[in-house]
Amino acid sequence: GNSVTQMEGPVTLSEEAFLTINCTYTATGYPSLFWYVQYPGEGLQLLLKATKADDKGSNKGFEATYRKETTSFHLEKGSVQVSDSAVYFCALIMMSGNKLVFGAGTILRVKS
């Protein structure tokens, strides 16, 4: 079946550090890929998406590139802030499907 695997957390960084959260997927076909973020006490919010191979999604300084050859969609940010502390979820949806398949989520903690 289709699945998403994320690096385990928590990831703890100092402010202005470089962030990478790894995400790989398994899918029978060509999914769209998403990153969702959950800030403390809030719901899941779409952070960015990519719909085909080599697409780069970006938002709020975060980027992720859809790599078909490595089945990956790693999340990166050049300089994290304390306000980026949250749980980050990688997810996919198939063209023929109507439900998201999520990874387990990665907790990010940024210290000042």
Added chain:
Amino acid sequence: EPEVTQTPSHQVTQMGQEVILRCVPISNHLYFYWYRQILGQKVEFLVSFYNNEISEKSEIFDDQFSVERPDGSNFTLKIRSTKLEDSAMYFCASSPVVVGYNSPLHFGNGTRLTVT
């Protein structure tokens, strides 16, 4: 910006009791969903709902679960006889059209259900 709202934020219930989790989707949305996340595990799809009927459900969504849109605004998830393993965060979501490449889900803040 319109939001999906869920109540209560935290519910504690005893095993065997019925619970109803409530959601108010965004008003012009047509597709409604429930997901859940057991602590430390993945966010899992439970059910999707469109045009007053279930359009898809997962194997988790057994006979103990039901969904309803009793009026034009609420969307509820009922668990008839809760089990310890139903303890989880339950997320409601909605979308204006069927979720897909260009139509992301809008999620609520979740209801944390604790079954004792």
